[in-house]
Amino acid sequence: MTTIQTTSFTVNGRTYQPPARPVVVICLDGSADEYFDAALARGRMPNFQRMSVTGYRGFARGALPSFTNVNNASIVTGVLPSVHGIGGNFFYDTTSGEEVMMNSAKFLRCETIFPAAARAGRKVAVVTAKEKLRDIFASGLLELGGIAFSSEKASQAAKATHGIDCVEALVGQPTPAIYSGEASLYVFRAGVALIERGLADFVYLSTTDFMQHKFAPDAPEAVEFYAGIDEQLGLLLKLGAVIGLTADHGMNSKRKADGSPNVIYLESELTKKFGLGFRVILPITDPYVAHHGALGSFAVVHLPATMTTDGKDGVLRFLNHLSGVTEVYGNNAAEKLELPADRLGDIVVISGRDVVLGRTPEYHDLKAIASGLRSHGGRYEEMVPFLLSERLKPEYAAKVHGDPRNFDIFDFTCNGAAI
């Protein structure tokens, strides 16, 4: 094995001193802690179990809204959404009057950790299941010799644009379907292969939550999926990797007693009560509709342009008494939710553990989620697993008695391991 560079580097005010071993940080998309519990109890995650004893397992708090882009952006920058600028998968640009998808690096207001790690001599590779995230992860990395590709478009990876080609040959498998557990396992296999071949020693793996949207933790399919993940963790450990694992968000059932989705159509409710002119943005919206039908537990309300302060107070009052709604934010939204104020609307609404927020019944196609909605976005999907493969240094063992965040995972993995 070639020697691994261990120069320290600083990004966004945080200094990283990675160990002279492969560093692997994993964001397991939508992995509520219960998924581990179910697979562990069935004896299907022996490597995870061992890590949780020799290392550390606990909960960390994610960023709100508990969505993929927001939290992946936080994890790879080490800062809050209010700093990195990505406060949802989607926002309404009041200047242009357009609803804009935030899956491009141009929305990122600070550098990710990856170019700095590459400049410090690490061989950096980022593998994501969802192609939508690749642009953010690849930002500034390719020109430094780094690698960034998705399992969704593995076959399209090319040296000039992804820092690597022939990914299917490397992994030994064809590009998987995006709506599958394989799309995530492929990410792991690629990570293992990259380290094995000496192509990378500083790796970020980000999966897709298709399986978690589709299956409850104790479903045999979910248990099998997590057993597959554990196998990959075992391979990474054998390669000497220091592993940090967290999630972008949790996952909860969002169903009524009859099994149908438990939705508050917020734009309809507001229009019925206060008239036309409301625009409700659902920042869960993304190209992967089969997961959730654009229904999550977090919504942003843009008020009609003509509305007065008194009018706004009336809307706040109405929302504060609306059944199923658990939190309502007005002027304090950006501050309390740590979000970029200029990419937010007038009011933020969060719904309960089993409740999602929609626009209008017509806006959502519920066919894709007919088997039963599981989704996220709110407070009840904010707490996520946090695992480190190594024993914590005393100062990091103390940190977990505060309020560790999922975007501290690179800090813990690079700086926190007592090795």
Next chain:
Amino acid sequence: MTTIQTTSFTVNGRTYQPPARPVVVICLDGSADEYFDAALARGRMPNFQRMSVTGYRGFARGALPSFTNVNNASIVTGVLPSVHGIGGNFFYDTTSGEEVMMNSAKFLRCETIFPAAARAGRKVAVVTAKEKLRDIFASGLLELGGIAFSSEKASQAAKATHGIDCVEALVGQPTPAIYSGEASLYVFRAGVALIERGLADFVYLSTTDFMQHKFAPDAPEAVEFYAGIDEQLGLLLKLGAVIGLTADHGMNSKRKADGSPNVIYLESELTKKFGLGFRVILPITDPYVAHHGALGSFAVVHLPATMTTDGKDGVLRFLNHLSGVTEVYGNNAAEKLELPADRLGDIVVISGRDVVLGRTPEYHDLKAIASGLRSHGGRYEEMVPFLLSERLKPEYAAKVHGDPRNFDIFDFTCNGAAI
């Protein structure tokens, strides 16, 4: 073994049809889910592990505030605090002008499940660690031949007042110290002995959270404590018990980086900003100060009598922007938090995962919690474990895809087991 009566009975609008086996419902005080994870990963909870596979393990949502009296009262009545009337360990009685402890059955606005179970022919026994809860649990039960005592005062149990005497002989051990793990294990041992001797077949066991306040989930003391609990679960299973297990609330570290308690002194803050006349009630307050120093993540504010509506709006605004505060409720407090309106104040404040609310620095004695504050009361301690020893009937398996509550545990244990 004598035959067990299985007549169905109805309490507070819910009907229970307990199986013809011993029924044991356990409220494991302050048992955040991580405590199980830590002990399970170390192979110290084989019975719990088996139950979680053959039965069901998941999360349920407790009642807010996430305190002991509130949730124990919900569990034993099967209804919300807005119905049973106990919305805290403590409240301010505006009529009498006194701060009143709610550990007496006289505050309970509906019957518990126990007298009805006894009338239906079950041999009911309730064992609690904390004497403070006994009066609520014993309500209406003793006159029907039931048993209710605490491990704290085990030696004082007498036939006339507790439905049983010679508890120490029954358990085979002397009364434990209340500030100990033994105080909880004693509750289990008593439950096992009661079933073994044929003295009870419908049992509620409610422990104390001294250990969880004092030790993090992966502390050897906590792991040992949970291993002890698992041993008792094994004995209960051997006796043929159908077991339902939940918690009243979770538990989180509430510390600053230097290890000192992370407190917002709310009465001080309000007085500094708005003048005298505020009364902040901390409903965590109870006789067991060594646990938490009366510091939790939930506070009720009574405004000065002379304050106008505009004044109140100003206070709400101030609190909505106060760092460390995560939720503020005004007129919608009782409705949103499902609490009895007539035992609440003007404003409810909830603080973050690592933050507690106090009155004034002088009010709290921090010596008892010098080893590091762990506490509860807020949203981050609302989600609790929910375990059933048996496979769920299909209609109950569907229920867990909604928003199961910890006070559904008697329903699940009596009606939900596919046996």
